[in-house]
Amino acid sequence: MLITTTSVLQDKNITEYHGIVTGEAILGANIFKDLFAGIRDIVGGRSAAYEKELRRAKDTAMDEMIAEAQRLGANAVIGVDLDYETVGQNGSMLMVTAAGTAVTVS
Numbered sequence: 265m266l267i268t269t270t271s272v273l274q275d276k277n278i279t280e281y282h283g284i285v286t287g288e289a290i291l292g293a294n295i296f297k298d299l300f301a302g303i304r305d306i307v308g309g310r311s312a313a314y315e316k317e318l319r320r321a322k323d324t325a326m327d328e329m330i331a332e333a334q335r336l337g338a339n340a341v342i343g344v345d346l347d348y349e350t351v352g353q354n355g356s357m358l359m360v361t362a363a364g365t366a367v368t369v370s
Contacts, residue, residue: 265330266340266369267360271357273369275338281335282366289321290351321360322346330364338366 266273313342325346333341351357 265334265338265343267326267330267364268340268342269344269353271344271365272317275370276340278312278342278367279370280338280368282333282338282368284363285329285332285336285338285341286361286363287325287330288334288359288361289324289328290357291317292352293325294355312358317358318360321348321358325360325362329364333364333366336366338368340367340369341365342367358364 266276272278281325288370329341329344342365344362347361349362351359
């Protein structure tokens with residue numbers, strides 16, 4: 265499966281459009297990770313706990329988007345956009361959405 269943020273694939277012809285595909289992931293942050301992240305932020309370090317959660321949420325959203333494209337018979341997703349948002353009380357949850365256009369290329 266080819267995945268790109270661009271609307272075309274170099275040296276490939278789009279032969280069929282299958283429509284918009286999406287994937288979403290909402291992950292809750294662990295209270296101990298929050299505490300550790302707050303301490304790290306105070307001393308100016310990076311928050312490895314949040315970075316790991318962000319990466320996990322992105323991977324989950326991308327996997328769901330790809331699975332939807334495959335169900336439609338596509339072999340590529342173009343124009344992929346990733347959106348990151350905090351949701352829930354006091355921004356306690358992380359939401360990542362991946363969206364693109366499923367296509368068949370040759």
